[in-house]
Amino acid sequence: MELNFRNDIKKWLDSTEKLDPIPTTFCPNLKTDSNEKIKAVIFDIYGTLLISSSGDIDQASLNTENMRTAMEAGGFDLSACKEDTCNFLLKQLQEQVKKQHQELKAQGHPYPDVDIFKVWQRMFEAAQNKGFFKLSGNESRADTIMVFELLSNRVYPMPGMKEVLLEIKKMGLPIGIVSNAQFYTPIIMNYFLTGEFSTKQHIEMFHEDLSVYSFNELRAKPDTALFDKFIPVLNSKYNIEPSETIFVGNDMLKDVYTASKAGLRTVLFAGDERSLRLRENDDRVKGLFPDFIINDLKQLLNILA
Structure with a gap:
């Protein structure tokens, strides 16, 4: 996917405010009954490697001020916009996501993820048809x-x-990703890892052939199809079995349940109250325990030692 940004996105990244995790009451469990050596590490991103103010990529805070600022950054002429233009767009955002989810489910995706560019294009077209503004063709969705x-x-x-990522890399262990994400996720991660802005859709320090993003597959966790995509490569290229691989995530359903169902060992990251998802009312996780629990990413190095 080619990304054509027209503005200095780095200035927005440079203005990122520091966030601190909110501690939980979980105690770490760094020991397991298995004697099998860990040979690869796969990570979730939101709530695990990245603190998220909403706790999850799917739970962003939607408001008209953010919509107006974003549209101005994208080159929209808002001078003739009606007062409720941004309200209409926010409603359309949710409706178009729902519509695309329904379309994908009909195609056999049990846990769909959207083509976010298509969602926003439909939003803008709906707003134009309602007379909220006229598209010039020069606006940037990206x-x-x-x-x-x-x-x-x-x-x-x-x-x-x-x-932690640098230490794992020094150990020579393959590092991968399975994450519910969108096109901007690799951009944000690379910025935090390198300090530079890049439109690459691959994150530095991670093995590209072991990295799976929901936006590319139009499928989201807890769909095990995301794990099925990299497991054959793990075996054929790296000679590593799923049972020799750990998956690190903050969600008992999307991460621990799904990874364990795919045959991986699991690490529950319980380091931030915002993002810790125990899913206690979901039958799929009842009686399920992660192989390890950590409340600080650095504890992962003790597991791998």
């Missing part, structure tokens, strides 16, 4: 969506993120 995300769901690296 700029608008990116700025709206940065304003609506503030993120910041979890303490120790970069240091």
Whole structure:
């Protein structure tokens, strides 16, 4: 996917405010009954590697001020906009996501994720048809969506993120990703890891052939199809079995349940109250326990030692 930004997105990233995790009451469990050596590490992103102000990529704070600022950044002429233009767009955002979810479910995706560019294009077309504004063709969806995300769901690296990834890399272990994410996620991660703005859709320090993003597959966790995509590569290229691999995530359903169902060992990250999802009322996780529990990313190094 080619991303053509028209503005200085780095200035928006540079203005990112520091976030601190909210501690939980969970005690770490760094020991397991298994003697099998861990040979690869796969990560979730939101709520695990990144602190999310909303706790989850799917729970961004939607408001008209953020929509207006994002549209201005995307080059929209809002001078003739009606007062309720942004309200209409926010409603359309939710309606178009729901509509696309329904379309994808009909195609056999039990847990769909959207093509966010298609969602926003439909939003803008609906607004234009209602007479809210006229599209010139020079507007940038990429700029608008990116700025709206940065304003609506503030993120910041979890303490120790970069240091832990560098240490795992020094150990020579393959590192991958399975994350519910959108096109802006690799951009944000690379910025926090390198300090530079890049439109690459691959995150530095991670093995590209072990990295799976929901927006590319139009499927989201807890769909095990995301894990099925990299497991054959893990085995054929790296000679590593799923049972020799740990998955690190903050959600008992989307991460622990799904990874364990795919045959991986699991680490529940319980380091931030905002994002810890125990899903206690979901039958799928009842009686399910992660192999490890950590409340600080640096504890992962003790598991791998």
